Every structure is written in structure tokens, then in C-alpha cells.
Amino acid sequence: MSHVVQNVVIGAVVAASVLAVARHMLPQQMRRVTQRLLDWLVRRGVAIPRRWRDVSAAASGCGACTSCASSQCERPAQESPIRLYRRKTGKSSR
Numbered sequence: 001m002s003h004v005v006q007n008v009v010i011g012a013v014v015a016a017s018v019l020a021v022a023r024h025m026l027p028q029q030m031r032r033v034t035q036r037l038l039d040w041l042v043r044r045g046v047a048i049p050r051r052w053r054d055v056s057a058a059a060s061g062c063g064a065c066t067s068c069a070s071s072q073c074e075r076p077a078q079e080s081p082i083r084l085y086r087r088k089t090g091k092s093s094r
Helices: 003-025 027-043
Strands: none
């Protein structure tokens, strides 16, 4: 493969990785950017599937959107005991 093709492929892989990390780490900001991009495309006359237009429905965790009250997001911490067991010391039965 030529160096140009290799650089284009590597650039595409890096760009896809950056977008995946941004969607995971910044869901609210990415949703806003996606909504603006889709609105711009619709104004230009590009046909966009309906399920893509509703980007606010795909919440990826509590606090990722502003559609619910904050009291719904707050959950009481549940305690779960940690049990530690000592190893039995002594001769092994081999």
C-alpha cells in the first residue's frame, strides 16, 4: 500500500476512536453537536432517518440528559459487606 493510503486509513481509525471516546465521556455535549449537525443537514435538504433525528432519547447514564428531575437520578447508596477469608495454613494434602 502506498504511504498516502496508509495515512488516510490511520487517520480514519484515529478519528473514529476519538469520536467513540467523546461519545462515551461527553454524552450531553456530543448529543448537542449531533443535533446541530442533523438540523443543519435537514435545512440543506438531506433526508435524515427519523430515529437519527431524536438523539435526545438515547441517554447513556444518569445526569447525561436534562429530561428528568434530579430527585429521580439520586439513588441511595446500597451497602454490600465485603467478606475476607483467611487461608488455612499448614501442610497441603498432596
